[in-house]
Amino acid sequence: MKGKGFWYPLDNAAKIFPAVSNKEVTYVFRISVVLKHKIHIKSLFSAVLTIEKRFPYYRVILKKGFFWYYLESSRLATPVEFDHDVPCRKFTKDGLLMRVLAADNRISVEFSHLLTDGGGAMEYFKTLLAQYFINRGIEVPSDFKYMDPSGKPDPAEFEDDYNRFFKADVPVNARRPKAYHLPLPSNQKPRFGVLSAKIPIAALKDKAREKGVNLTVYLTAVYLHAIQQIWENPELNRRKKKTGKLSIQIPVNLRNSYPSITMRNFSLFVMPEIDPGLGHYTFDEIVKTVFHQMQLETDTRLINKIISRNVGSERKIIVRAIPLFIKDPVLRINHRTMGSSQYSGVLSNLGRIHFPSQMLEHIDSLMVISPPPNKMIRVSCGMIGFNEQISITFGNITRSRELEKNFFRFLTGEKIPVTITYNRNCHDECV
């Protein structure tokens, strides 16, 4: 049981982030809700304070050990800030690795990936929203599931479940070849821009059902189709040689595959891909190949294999015994060659929340912003569903909105209504 003054090592997924994060590539993601009323600031402060004790594993600061970084509990209060700056900013060295932000009608929570993934952050977010509504006198029906702020955290919530479910005797996964990367010109600092749109789930589902696939497969296919359009555009590729497959990294919440209640990182990636070097893929062909690849890659045995590769390398005595100041640059190079180079884009789906009608009448929209992409990936995508809507948000560090344009134009071409809800740091070349 973790008492006062606890510490714990970073989980397997988080181990690399301190070495590779910087002011622009922050590994910080955001979940936002836009309400139909102005945020009552006293109720928000009070809600943050009330739920703070329920999530002690998020009240930690990053410390540097001799061999590894670690997280140490802190008495610092959860910061509640005015939301006026670039989203997903890096956290300061001596502060907590999460923050709550507010402005006008919007409440956002931002988490560093050092702490948790979308699954853990979503639990905090739902609890915060429920507590805020209670403070405002809005009914939160019992069918809306969130964590009881007065409850005690379960020790299993602190667990590094990559280690728990690690199997030593599984053969490791082979390295993937390099993927194609978007040839779009980088933006000036601060580079990160955001474009978000709201789409009715019913319309999307109808189209996905026509193809016989689920929403994630359908939207991944649209994403790959949008990248293929950039791949096929000679004007955009004149400065850079086209090499590699088109591959999308899709985080998978492992809490759905394993009996886990951890509130720390516990997700892996599947990477469906197409190789346009072999010839043009029609949308139907992309849907078909993504569907089959997703089926294969989400097999638990294959997931075990990836966990074994990731955790196994961390457990090697040679890796463990190298001091941090040597490990950091090695991790940075490793991340470049084995991480970002293997995929062309990121599509992060945080699933769907169902708000009871009493709550829904106060909620306008939800949004999830993936961590700012690095100079290789350049554009990332996050999505979240709530009731009858799905919110798709692109984070972009380039001056071009070509990918977003291709993506949303395809959907509107399929007679799916798209409403742009948020657009920040849009430059001259935007659509």
Added chain:
Amino acid sequence: MMNVCKKCGVELDVNMNYCPLCGHKTNILGEESGNNKDETYDFQELSNVQKRKVFWDLSLIVLLVGIFTSTIIDLIINKNITWSKYTITVGLSLVIHISLVVFLHTRIVSLLILGFITNSVLIILLDLMNKSIDWAFTIGIPLLLTVYLVTLLLSLIIKKSKQKGVNIIAYILLGLSVAGICTEGILSLHTNNTVALHWSLIMLVCMGAISAILLFIHFRLKKATDLRKFFHI
């Protein structure tokens, strides 16, 4: 009527004078303070960048007026530029220094390098203007270089220090000792053509002893680090 913050747009309680989210004053306080507005109100409202800009503007005006006035007086009295060349040189040097501090205060390395160059040029100019002295290259610039290097080193060490306490005093004392050794070395080289150290060594021993005590106190008082977490493998 709902009390809404004009800056961040959140709803406030009626009795709130300030927005707890962004620190902006509410309407009620704005009206009250508007009735008995004091002279410094606007300046206090400015951001730090704006305040620095105002300070720079004012300094520039004062210094340029001073340079201009002294030059005119010199021209009227002596029909030539005589003593006013000193006020012009020193005044322009001050203009450069103030500009450096205002615009480069966050970039300490650039600030110190440019500051050193400006002061070196000033010393050389003063040397050239007054033929009876000849100290710029032998004493002035080496001493200046010592001061700037020690300051640069100290500022970098202080910046890197995670816990700032009496250790900072210890670092400053050690910095002064190093500056003392360099000063005595430069002066003795100039006067005796050889490096002979006396008082600076005594200074180093004294300062070193005090620094050692201060550093010991600082690191003993520091919260003992749990070795298990620091060395976890």
